[in-house]
Amino acid sequence: GESVGLHLPTLSVQEGDNSIINCAYSNSASDYFIWYKQESGKGPQFIIDIRSNMDKRQGQRVTVLLNKTVKHLSLQIAATQPGDSAVYFCAQRTTGRRALTFGSGTRLQVQP
Amino acid sequence: DGGITQSPKYLFRKEGQNVTLSCEQNLNHDAMYWYRQDPGQGLRLIYYSQIVNDFQKGDIAEGYSVSREKKESFPLTVTSAQKNPTAFYLCASSISLAINTEAFFGQGTRLTVV
Numbered sequence: 001g002e003s004v005g006l007h008l009p010t011l012s013v014q015e016g017d018n019s020i021i022n023c024a025y026s027n028s029a030s031d032y033f034i035w036y037k038q039e040s041g042k043g044p045q046f047i048i049d050i051r052s053n054m055d056k057r058q059g060q061r062v063t064v065l066l067n068k069t070v071k072h073l074s075l076q077i078a079a080t081q082p083g084d085s086a087v088y089f090c091a092q093r094t095t096g097r098r099a100l101t102f103g104s105g106t107r108l109q110v111q112p
Numbered sequence: 113d114g115g116i117t118q119s120p121k122y123l124f125r126k127e128g129q130n131v132t133l134s135c136e137q138n139l140n141h142d143a144m145y146w147y148r149q150d151p152g153q154g155l156r157l158i159y160y161s162q163i164v165n166d167f168q169k170g171d172i173a174e175g176y177s178v179s180r181e182k183k184e185s186f187p188l189t190v191t192s193a194q195k196n197p198t199a200f201y202l203c204a205s206s207i208s209l210a211i212n213t214e215a216f217f218g219q220g221t222r223l224t225v226v
Contacts, residue, residue: 032212043116043202043217044155051212089154098162098209099145099170102155
């Protein structure tokens with residue numbers, strides 16, 4: 001079945017360090033992936049997406065890596081800032097099921 | 113401003129009552145979704161709609177109902193059949209179910225059964 005899970009429930013980093021948040025998925029038919037950021041009491045905000053025909057995509061301070069061989073997705077945040085503290089979700093979409101499936105989330109805590 | 117508006121932000125319900133959560137979007141999106149989020153957990157899909165007058169059950173549809181009479185609106189009713197309705201409810205929309213683009217989320221409604 002479809003599932004999206006995360007390796008680490010909580011990640012604590014020092015301000016200025018790089019952060020890496022990991023995500024595993026199980027459905028090889030997944031063709032589109034998104035990372036969302038959710039602050040407490042708010043709706044998720046889009047960070048970056050990647051299609052299955054790519055293995056890397058970069059945004060402003062963020063990079064998403066996709067390894068289809070091992071069904072693994074990661075989000076890298078450069079020079080992590082206090083404002084990056086939030087819960088991060090990966091989500092996937094598969095052919096035949098167009099609504100997004102979400103993982104359980106990773107809480108990123110940025111220490112000053 | 114274009115976006116998704118959910119109301120109310122907080123909602124209290126007595127056991128045995130039905131309540132309706134509002135979701136309106138002015139993004140001209142065809143697809144709309146409802147997700148449920150429990151503390152410390154991810155989002156689970158309740159219902160989704162790809163076009164007016166059409167909607168599909170998600171993974172946890174039991175105890176919920178929806179309608180899609182207008183493109184802009186996708187209200188969710190939490191019925192008395194939902195045994196554990198206390199949760200954070202999130203509405204989202206995207207351009208189309210047929211296109212791989214991101215879904216935009218509202219700010220959520222926190223429902224509490226008292």
